[in-house]
Amino acid sequence: MGYQLKKFHFQELDWVFCFPDSGNRGKYQDYYVLFTDRKKQQPQEERVRLGEILNRSEFEDHFPHTVGFFKNPSGEGTNFKPDYMEIRFVGSIEDFWLFLNAINL
Secondary structure, three states: OOOOOEEEEEOOOOEEEEEOOOOOOOOHHHOEEEEEEOOOOOOOOEEEEHHHHHOOHHHHOOOOEEEEEEOOOOOOHHHOOOOOOEEEEEOOHHHHHHHHHHOOO
């Protein structure tokens, strides 16, 4: 089986985190992810440490978040319509860690 990303869409923020299927160990906050802020004029994927993104006030000050988990590619731009495998309401960072545990990240 080929390389596959596990993707999370924070719907209200329109942020997408893509976790690679290998290469990360330890605490989730130290994982490297591909991050896209889809609200930007020209969204670009950037490789960042998850903790850096989750510490932003945009994230911390706007709980709860609606988070959709998906694997398959979907359209881009205005055609972005992921086929969610699961959607959860995340009321705290601990809830997000539990979500990651539940899908065996």
